[in-house]
Amino acid sequence: MSLPFQNLLNFSWFRDEPVPAPIKQAAQRKPHARKTVQQETPSLNWITHNTLSSQLTVPRPLSEIFAAEYRALRPRAPMPTFDVRFYKFTNVNTTIRLREGKALVRLSDVLEGAPENVLAAIAHILIAKLYRKPIDADHALRYRTHLGSPAMTERVEELRRSRGRKRISSARGRFYDLEAIFDEINARFFEQKLERPVLTWSTQKARRLLGHYDAAHNTIVVSRIFDTATTPRFAVEYLLYHEMLHLKHPVLVREGRRCVHSREFQRDEKLFPELDKVKVYLKTL
Ligand SMILES: [Zn+2]
Numbered sequence: 156m157s158l159p160f161q162n163l164l165n166f167s168w169f170r171d172e173p174v175p176a177p178i179k180q181a182a183q184r185k186p187h188a189r190k191t192v193q194q195e196t197p198s199l200n201w202i203t204h205n206t207l208s209s210q211l212t213v214p215r216p217l218s219e220i221f222a223a224e225y226r227a228l229r230p231r232a233p234m235p236t237f238d239v240r241f242y243k244f245t246n247v248n249t250t251i252r253l254r255e256g257k258a259l260v261r262l263s264d265v266l267e268g269a270p271e272n273v274l275a276a277i278a279h280i281l282i283a284k285l286y287r288k289p290i291d292a293d294h295a296l297r298y299r300t301h302l303g304s305p306a307m308t309e310r311v312e313e314l315r316r317s318r319g320r321k322r323i324s325s326a327r328g329r330f331y332d333l334e335a336i337f338d339e340i341n342a343r344f345f346e347q348k349l350e351r352p353v354l355t356w357s358t359q360k361a362r363r364l365l366g367h368y369d370a371a372h373n374t375i376v377v378s379r380i381f382d383t384a385t386t387p388r389f390a391v392e393y394l395l396y397h398e399m400l401h402l403k404h405p406v407l408v409r410e411g412r413r414c415v416h417s418r419e420f421q422r423d424e425k426l427f428p429e430l431d432k433v434k435v436y437l438k439t440l
Contacts, residue, residue: 215271217278221260224278228288241267245319247302247311251281258285265310273301303408315371323374326354328382331391333375340396344426349402354395356382362440366394368401375399380440389429390436396427 217239225234236257241264242248250261260281266274276294283290301307326333333354341347353374357364361378368375375398381391400423407414416424427433 217260217262217274220271220275221258221278221282224275225258225282228279228282229286243318245315249277249281251285253285258282265307265314269301273297276301299412300410303413305408308406308408308413312371319371322358323353323355324358324379325356328356328379330382330384330386331388333377333391333395336388336392336395337375337399340392340399344396345399345403349399352402365437366398368398370401370405387432387436390433393427393429393433397424400424 218237221237221239222234225232225237235253237260238257239260239262242261244261244263246263247265248261248263249266250259252259260278262277266277269277276298279294280290280298282288333356334351337351337354341349341351352368353372355374355376356379357376358379360380362380364376364378365381366375366377375395377391377394377398381394400420401415403423404417404420407417424430
């Protein structure tokens with residue numbers, strides 16, 4: 156089943172769609188010029204405030220960090236010019252592309268103020284991917300640990316809440332009403348203890364993402380492909396039940412890894428009486 160959150164390790168190293176306007180050229184900016192940086196959203200204020208203590212020393216320019224990681228990976232190859240900037244993405248995006256001897260790097264601004272060794276890890280991962288080289292396990296772990304930290308998780312949620320747009324269609328489909336089914340399941344399995352989030356059928360007939368719970372928007376989305384006359388009711392019930400378990404069992408972070416379907420989650424999931432029928436049915440889709 157799908158993950159309740161989008162995959163935060165969203166690396167891409169070639170990306171042609173237009174990217175949002177840069178908010179600053181962090182690489183070469185001198186520390187004293189920081190005051191002129193526009194604080195556009197509350198979440199950015201929060202980030203700056205919280206990272207001040209780690210920036211008492213003058214941060215090393217990002218372009219230098221990238222050049223050093225490039226050298227480590229490619230000792231003799233000609234060095235491209237690194238143009239590294241923070242962008243306002245709606246998640247932890249990082250991209251790299253080569254153009255006319257220039258390496259253009261775009262980092263989500265949630266990574267701004269990250270410790271230097273985390274930025275070095277990102278540089279290593281992006282450059283390794285670009286040149287199809289194996290990714291060093293220590294770098295990968297360092298990056299994952301940083302992303303999985305509670306502060307970072309909170310920051311990303313905040314960012315998605317303030318920047319992301321959630322497309323809500325309706326809880327009432329043509330054949331099934333998600334709110335009615337939610338209430339029923341809440342009574343049957345949860346002693347009516349769950350607070351009802353926003354419930355909606357997906358706008359697209361998603362075949363891969365059958366359902367998901369988005370904590371940032373407190374929304375459960377169920378794929379519209381289940382809103383048909385031939386869909387057995389237990390299938391819709393199960394999809395909601397699964398997502399409702401995400402309300403009951405929030406994502407745990409253990410050793411930097413996000414544990415989405417914990418042991419307790421899986422134990423509860425087995426309590427759904429028609430689970431075997433559901434599995435058979437989902438395979439027919
Ligand atoms: Zn799930």
